[in-house]
Amino acid sequence: MSTQFVWKEEFNIGVDIIDQEHQQLFEGINNLFLLTQKKSGWLGGKNSRKACRKGVELFKEHALKHFADEERYMASVDYGGLKQHSRLHKGFRENTLPALERELEQADYSPEAIDHFLGVCAGWLIGHTTMEDQAITGKQGSVWVDLLEDGALTSVKKAISHVMYQIFLVKPEMISDAYNGEKFGTGIYYRLVYETGQKGETQEILLAFEEKLLLRTIGEVVGNKSGKLSTALLHNARYTMQRFAGRIMKVLQKGDSCTMKEEDLLSYQQFKKVFEDRKRIASLLFDTGEGYFACSILTPDQVQESPGTPINQENALDQVASYLKEYEETQAQPSRKKVLVVDDSATMRQGLKNLLGWDYEVSTADNGLAAIRTITLNRPDLILLDYDMPICNGKQTLELLRSETHSEDIPVIFLTARDDADSVRGVLALRPSGYMLKTLGHAEIKARVDGFFEKNP
Numbered sequence: 001m002s003t004q005f006v007w008k009e010e011f012n013i014g015v016d017i018i019d020q021e022h023q024q025l026f027e028g029i030n031n032l033f034l035l036t037q038k039k040s041g042w043l044g045g046k047n048s049r050k051a052c053r054k055g056v057e058l059f060k061e062h063a064l065k066h067f068a069d070e071e072r073y074m075a076s077v078d079y080g081g082l083k084q085h086s087r088l089h090k091g092f093r094e095n096t097l098p099a100l101e102r103e104l105e106q107a108d109y110s111p112e113a114i115d116h117f118l119g120v121c122a123g124w125l126i127g128h129t130t131m132e133d134q135a136i137t138g139k140q141g142s143v144w145v146d147l148l149e150d151g152a153l154t155s156v157k158k159a160i161s162h163v164m165y166q167i168f169l170v171k172p173e174m175i176s177d178a179y180n181g182e183k184f185g186t187g188i189y190y191r192l193v194y195e196t197g198q199k200g201e202t203q204e205i206l207l208a209f210e211e212k213l214l215l216r217t218i219g220e221v222v223g224n225k226s227g228k229l230s231t232a233l234l235h236n237a238r239y240t241m242q243r244f245a246g247r248i249m250k251v252l253q254k255g256d257s258c259t260m261k262e263e264d265l266l267s268y269q270q271f272k273k274v275f276e277d278r279k280r281i282a283s284l285l286f287d288t289g290e291g292y293f294a295c296s297i298l299t300p301d302q303v304q305e306s307p308g309t310p311i312n313q314e315n316a317l318d319q320v321a322s323y324l325k326e327y328e329e330t331q332a333q334p335s336r337k338k339v340l341v342v343d344d345s346a347t348m349r350q351g352l353k354n355l356l357g358w359d360y361e362v363s364t365a366d367n368g369l370a371a372i373r374t375i376t377l378n379r380p381d382l383i384l385l386d387y388d389m390p391i392c393n394g395k396q397t398l399e400l401l402r403s404e405t406h407s408e409d410i411p412v413i414f415l416t417a418r419d420d421a422d423s424v425r426g427v428l429a430l431r432p433s434g435y436m437l438k439t440l441g442h443a444e445i446k447a448r449v450d451g452f453f454e455k456n457p
Contacts, residue, residue, distance in 0.1 A: 013137050015073060021066040028059040032118055049109040056104065056117065060097060067093060070136075079136055153177075153282055159251045160295055163244050164288065168217040172286035172293060176373060179285035179294045181275035183363060183378045186211040186331065187292075188229075188237065189271035191306065192245045193262035196253055202261065203252065204298040205245045206274060209237070210377075213291025229327065234320050238263065238311075248295065262310045265323045267330075270307040277304060285373075292377060336361045337453055340380035342371040342397065343415065344389045348438070352384060355442050356449060368397030375407050382433075382452060387416040398432065411456065413448075 012019045032055045067089040074082040100117045107113035157174060164172045190207045214237055215227060224233050242260060249258045266274070275296070283296040311319045339360045341352045349364040356362050363378060365371040367389055375383075383401075387394035394414055401407040414435040428435070436448055 015137065017073060018066075018070055018136075021062070021069060024062050025059070025066060028055070028062055029118060029121060031055055032059065032114065052109050052114055053104075056101070059121070060101075063097070064093060074136060077136075081136070085136070155251050156248060156282060156297070157284065159248055160284065160286070163247045164286070164293070167240055167244060168213070168288065168290070170213075170217065170288040170290050172288045174284055175287050175376075176285040177283070179283040179296060180370075181272050181296075182374050183268050183272075184208055184210045184292055184294075185378050187268065188214060188234075188327075189266040189268060190238070190241050191262075191264040191266055191271070191274065191308070192242065192260060194245075194249050194258045195261045196249075196258045196300070201300055203249065203258070203300045204274075204278070205248065206271065206294075206296040206298065207241055207245065208271065208292075208294040208296075209241075210291035210293065213288060213293060216290040229324060231317075231320055231324055234265070234324055235316075238265075238320070248297070252297070262306065264306050264308040264310055265320065266308045267326070273307045274298075337382065338363070338378065338380040339449065340365065340371060340374060340383045342366075342368065342383060342389075342394075343386040345386075348386070348415075351442075352445070355446055360449070368393070368400065371397060372400060372407075375401070375410070379406070380410060382449070383410055383412045384436075384449075385412050385414055385432075387414050387418070387435075411452070413452065 032052060071082065071086055071089065074085060079085070100121070104113050104117060161172055161174075164170055188209045188211060190209070192205045192207070194203045194205070195201070196203055211229065214229070214233065215224065218224075218236050218240060219233055224230060242263070246258075246260070264270075279299045280296050281299055283294070285292065285294045309315075309319060337360050339356055339362050341349050341356075341362060341364045343349050343352075343364075344366055346366070349366065353362045353364060363374055363380065365374050371383070371385075374380075385394045385397060389397075394416075398412055401410060401412065411433040414432050415438055416435060417438045434448070434452065436445060440448075
């Protein structure tokens with residue numbers, strides 16, 4: 001790795017003890033970065049491995065001390081999210097760190113294992129600092145609220161795998177426990193609302209199916225040979241999804257009865273709006289081998305009005321037919337080029353989305369690792385990639401892209417704030433499709449993206 005994990009003023013939450021310890025953790029990761037950059041390399045590197053082992057131990061000590069201090073502070077101010085926050089600490093302390101340490105030992109502290117350790121720890125730390133820790137002072141709400149207990153989450157994962165096999169005859173592999181509503185290339189999005197045994201309490205579940213998963217499973221069962229969605233297949237899929245969600249609800253309610261109250265077929269824009277408006281207690285992404293599938297369980301509180309039109313017995317035929325018609329019209333429209341913006345600055349991401357969104361389908365990711373997940377689900381035609389990012393920088397992200405066959409040929413244009421000769425040479429050495437300075441005006445950035453697609457239609 002050649003990255004420095006840079007502390008930014010925006011990471012401060014305004015509590016001295018927490019901010020100081022965050023900086024110490026960042027410094028610990030940077031020290032490990034520096035060890036991997038030693039010119040002497042790793043050949044015969046017993047001293048290098050010893051130093052890295054010590055660096056990992058120090059980082060762990062700092063992390064555990066920080067968790068304890070942070071939890072004491074939260075208790076002292078009667079922070080309502082203490083229990084939930086402590087569970088996130090516990091998961092990192094008891095699951096993530098031990099797994100990474102085992103990998104380091106098994107790999108004898110190889111450069112690759114160190115890189116993986118740094119990437120995961122940096123990713124967890126920056127995400128936790130900018131989201132959950134900011135929530136302590138009310139600067140930002142927590143995305144994860146009342147997360148399922150470890151045992152309940154394990155039960156839900158097992159139930160999903162079991163029911164997916166029963167219904168679709170596929171063996172799903174969970175590839176993320178933090179699905180954030182990323183778009184599937186072509187997907188069907190479904191919302192279900194259940195009324196639980198407790199009076200007035202509701203539970204909302206969002207399901208996302210890649211189109212080809214439905215065609216290759218339910219479609220083949222019902223004899224669909226057209227290779228396209230039909231109203232019959234969608235009706236079948238609705239009932240299949242109801243059975244699926246009903247089984248998950250039984251696990252959540254520990255066998256107590258519940259009644260489906262509402263169902264909707266959603267466009268992606270409607271589906272994404274629910275994600276942006278609501279918190280979730282679990283959100284899992286699976287690869288079935290036949291297509292991708294996601295299940296998100298939202299907070300069990302008062303359900304908001306649906307962004308779509310709820311389906312009922314009276315309107316089911318019309319609603320499904322209308323949904324399919326709109327879906328087909330969307331698919332038939334001239335496809336817009338897809339641009340993925342990867343930048344750790346929310347301002348930069350939103351600015352580029354506003355700038356390019358009129359002519360292109362723009363998606364965003366706030367770090368290189370999130371970009372990989374987005375690319376897996378919805379392959380872009382061009383990536384605008386920030387060079388300086390704290391979790392996984394532009395160089396590392398490009399290396400990851402080029403190491404996978406499904407992404408090795410995606411064009412990448414670097415975004416950088418650096419205009420000195422050495423930095424420019426470093427960027428060009430990676431052989432991107434181009435690079436742009438962030439200081440360029442909006443009109444120039446738009447012109448360069450347009451020019452790229454004119455040359456590469």
